[in-house]
Amino acid sequence: MGEIQGTEFIRRDDFLPFFRPDLGEAELAAVTDVLRSGWLTYGPKVREFGEACGLYLGVPHAVPVSSASSGLLVALKALGVGPGDEVILPSLTFVATLGAVVHCGARPVLADIDPANLGMAPESFAAAITPRTKAVIPVHLAGHPCRIEEILAIAKAHGIRVLEDAAHAFGAEVRGKRLGGLSDATVFSFYATKCITSGDGGLVTTNDPEVARRVQVLSFHGMDGNAWQRYTDKGRWYYEIVEFGYKMHLGDPAAALGLVQLGRSDEFMARRTEIAHRFSAALAGLPGLVLPTAADWCTHAWHLYAVRVDRDVIDGGRDGVIADLTANRIGSSVHFIPLHYHPVFREAGSEFAPHLGQTERYFDQAVSLPLFPSMTDQEIDDVVTVVRESLRRRCR
Ligand SMILES: Cc1ncc(COP(=O)(O)O)c(C=O)c1O
Numbered sequence: 001m002g003e004i005q006g007t008e009f010i011r012r013d014d015f016l017p018f019f020r021p022d023l024g025e026a027e028l029a030a031v032t033d034v035l036r037s038g039w040l041t042y043g044p045k046v047r048e049f050g051e052a053c054g055l056y057l058g059v060p061h062a063v064p065v066s067s068a069s070s071g072l073l074v075a076l077k078a079l080g081v082g083p084g085d086e087v088i089l090p091s092l093t094f095v096a097t098l099g100a101v102v103h104c105g106a107r108p109v110l111a112d113i114d115p116a117n118l119g120m121a122p123e124s125f126a127a128a129i130t131p132r133t134k135a136v137i138p139v140h141l142a143g144h145p146c147r148i149e150e151i152l153a154i155a156k157a158h159g160i161r162v163l164e165d166a167a168h169a170f171g172a173e174v175r176g177k178r179l180g181g182l183s184d185a186t187v188f189s190f191y192a193t194k195c196i197t198s199g200d201g202g203l204v205t206t207n208d209p210e211v212a213r214r215v216q217v218l219s220f221h222g223m224d225g226n227a228w229q230r231y232t233d234k235g236r237w238y239y240e241i242v243e244f245g246y247k248m249h250l251g252d253p254a255a256a257l258g259l260v261q262l263g264r265s266d267e268f269m270a271r272r273t274e275i276a277h278r279f280s281a282a283l284a285g286l287p288g289l290v291l292p293t294a295a296d297w298c299t300h301a302w303h304l305y306a307v308r309v310d311r312d313v314i315d316g317g318r319d320g321v322i323a324d325l326t327a328n329r330i331g332s333s334v335h336f337i338p339l340h341y342h343p344v345f346r347e348a349g350s351e352f353a354p355h356l357g358q359t360e361r362y363f364d365q366a367v368s369l370p371l372f373p374s375m376t377d378q379e380i381d382d383v384v385t386v387v388r389e390s391l392r393r394r395c396r
Contacts, residue, residue, distance in 0.1 A: 006327030018331035019193040049255035057180030061212030068189035068202035070248035072100035078214035085134035119146020140169035143301030170195040173299035198258030219248040271373040272302040288313030308365035324390035
């Protein structure tokens with residue numbers, strides 16, 4: 001990788017990044033207000049943000065946390081996962097999904113994807129179940145819901161807990177219902193590049209008040225419920241540590257930013273969908289190129305627009321297209337290097353590194369194009385022009 005040379009087709013004065021957050025005056029004002037208030041850490045804004053997210057997603061409990069990575073860890077712990085347990089997750093995900101399993105002391109078991117939606121294939125999940133399987137973490141990759149209803153049915157039949165990694169899918173729906181309340185718990189990311197952002201941040205949602213309570217306690221040092229109030233006029237100095245937890249809560253400046261972004265979530269989603277449709281119309285029918293689609297049973301959040309480039313048809317495959325995008329000052333990315341390709345897995349031996357055909361084929365072909373709400377029409381056209389020209393020149 002890396003040796004393939006790209007060609008410049010268009011003149012761009014500036015670099016089009018893979019992602020540029022859309023932050024306006026309202027976001028600046030909200031954060032400034034919090035800074036002026038003098039309350040810089042966990043406080044009333046975090047609680048307000050959690051409640052507003054719960055209302056938006058239609059789920060009774062929504063606990064803001066410092067990131068989706070930390071949310072996955074405390075949610076898995078809250079679901080009772082620990083040493084001796086196995087947790088099934090797709091290999092096609094970010095390392096955070098895996099880290100949560102390993103840091104619980106559980107053994108990760110990797111499953112393959114359904115190439116139609118890039119989420120875990122229910123068949124592969126079912127085949128990976130053993131008597132030690134305690135939980136499964138389906139990932140809604142790129143913002144397209146995975147086949148969660150089938151996964152839930154299999155999990156229920158085997159008494160397996162389900163934690164959804166919806167880091168990419170804030171606002172996505174399955175049969176008209178937003179993700180967040182379908183399974184035992186769901187985790188969202190508010191990292192800078194995600195559907196909405198609080199800079200860094202995440203959210204754990206659940207219908208189960210006990211899971212919500214444990215996530216709250218675990219993400220706040222293991223302190224009992226109202227300890228955060230101890231520096232307010234309503235608080236008192238006394239608190240109790242009820243279990244060993246972590247410092248993984250959100251802070252008020254981030255929550256204030258997240259609240260404004262939450263109010264813009266529908267606007268962002270509409271624009272991302274519009275851009276995705278423009279890409280799909282302009283790139284349809286090109287030899288060697290497979291475009292992402294949305295199944296009719298869901299609403300795609302379009303966090304990513306990942307195309308597949310067939311190296312049997314296109315010289316250099318996706319690496320050639322990436323080289324041309326780079327030569328034309330357009331950012332791109334690959335989501336993701338499968339977990340079982342990483343040294344930590346390779347060193348763990350074949351038991352941890354199964355052959356996952358769909359995942360490996362997808363990774364060989366995938367490239368994510370820039371897609372974010374503040375992209376201008378000119379920027380969209382530039383991406384289309386470069387991809388089309390790259391494929392035309394590289395077509396064998
Ligand atoms: C699928 C997936 N899960 C979890 C995470 C972790 O999110 P965060 O950066 O909020 O910890 C990411 C981040 O990119 C992700 O892509």
